[in-house]
Amino acid sequence: MRSPAKVFSAAVIGIKAKLIEVEVDTAVGLSSFSIVGLADKAVKESKERISSAIKNFGASPPNKQNRRVTVNLAPADIPKAGSAYDLAIAIGYLIASEQMSPFSFSDNVLAGELALDGSVRSISGALPIVKEAARHRRKEVLLPRENAKEAALVGAIRIIPVDRLQDAVEYLEQKKTILPQPKTKLEDFLSDVHYPFSIVDVHGQENAKRALEIAAAGGHNLLMLGSPGVGKTMLAKSMPSILPPMNEEEVIEVTEIYSSCGLNADEPIVVHRPMRAPHHTASPSAIIGGGTNPRAGEISLAHRGVLFMDELPEFRTDVLEALRQPLEDGIITIARAKQSLTLPASFIFLASMNPCPCGFYGDQEKECRCNSGEILRYQKRISGPLLDRIDMQIDVPRIGAEKIIHHTQKNEGELFEIRERVVRARKTQEERLRPFGKRTNAEMSSKEARSLVKMEEDAMDALKKSITKEMLSVRGYYKILKIAQTIADLEQSGVVTLGHVAEALQYRMRSKES
Secondary structure, X not given: OOOOXXXXXXXXXXXXXXXXXEEXXXXXXXXXXXXXXXXXXXXHOHHHHHHHHHHHHOOOOHHHOOEEEEEEEEOOOOOEOOOOOHHHHHHHXXXXXXXXXXXXXXXXXXXXXXXXXOEEEOOOOHHHHHHHHHHOOOOEEEEEHHHHHHHOOOOOOEEEEEOEHHHHHHHHOOOOOXXXXXXXXXXXXOOOOOOOOOHHHOOOOXXXXXXXXXXXXHOOOEEEEOOOXXXXXXXXXXXXXXXXXXXXXXXXXXXXXXXXXXXXXXOOOOOOXXXXXXXXXXXXXXXXXXXXXXXXXXXXXXXXXXXXXXXXXXXXXXXXXXXXXXXHHOEEEEEOOXXXXXXXXXXXXXXXXXXXXXXXXXXOOOXXXXXXXXXXXXXXXXXXXXXXXXXXXXXXXXXXXXXXXXXXXXXXXXHHHHHHHHXXXXXXXXXXXXXXXXXXXXXXXXXXXXXXXXXXXXXXXXXHHHHHHHOOOHXXXXXXXXXXXXXXXXXXXXXXXXXXXXXXXXXXXXXXXX
């Protein structure tokens, strides 16, 4: 008696993959095609795609053989979703029905969606699948050609691109040679990026632009407070123009997230830092992540980039409070009844808000129409603990008509100089923090900050006095310490001076410390 055919595919859960053993058994009986193993509707519908693809390939499909076909996706307690199992199930059926020669299934992983004519369509999560296959020391992965460049970021395994079911069958039977996809080189995807908003295009607001430079250099979070129309949104959108390029490790991290969500069809390799700006009406699962089949939300899609939340008090309270963990730890844990996922969420948090509901409290030109109770309730929407986790908090004032009319356009050379300072500061931080597995000053723990930040005596004295006078929280103290270190790094100073501490203190709204 012939044993069931076995091949391997993979399930993408969150942004990670897990190998799935696809067992296919055929038996004489009334024609049927059953898929078991906690499969969702998309997986169960694959039997129609598979039958048609096998027929158009020239083989005998399940519904023509008077056989009972059973497909088991193991482990059976892991939810299976999507169409990536089509190729593996089709190959397993062809082996089980003796229409294809068996092969060494322990060496290969198969993933791909089948069209009715037998062609292989692209899938989501190709990069996580290949990383998991490499971790299990598989030799090669058969994938749709559209996913090959993305998958070839992982150089430790062969990527075999296939266009049709017939290509996969003939390759596995060693009747056809398919050259592996060459390892993807990041420089092939790098290109000059046109930034619709550049920091040198912003009229005035030198203090805010300086704060953006420090935030970009040290990975610090920044809240901008100001009246409508002063340029808060444009300042935030100009942030990508001064961020340093991602290294290869970061590119793989970000591409893995976008691949798992199916968001890299137009840009298979994400080489530029993400900039995400969700609307305040977005649901908690859209921003934080989750859903029936949990997937990454906006905060994970902003990993290694920028998350901008405009009109911060307008977001739901549960969304705002859920930001505490990623702002503190760089991860988000999504707990559900059936499973729990931990997703990366290390980003620069940019936020803007008006000082009151009408937006003109404290404005020098327009009168505020809100009473004191309305102003207090509006500002209280941002809780103390959340505000305490935002490193830098600045006022963005209205600029005068003279500055707008006589604004001198700065050249690209000045943008280049700002970006170069940021890049140099980042390199300094990476060298300092490499033994701790960190990249930026903002990621330092309090213990690391105490041991790594070297301060002049008068700078330390000034900081101690400020703690006593301003009643800073412990978290606020260490944030000032990290910001001062970033300012020193921008100036390529080996020690934090009194001037660095004084500037760092300006970026904390101390009246709102918790």
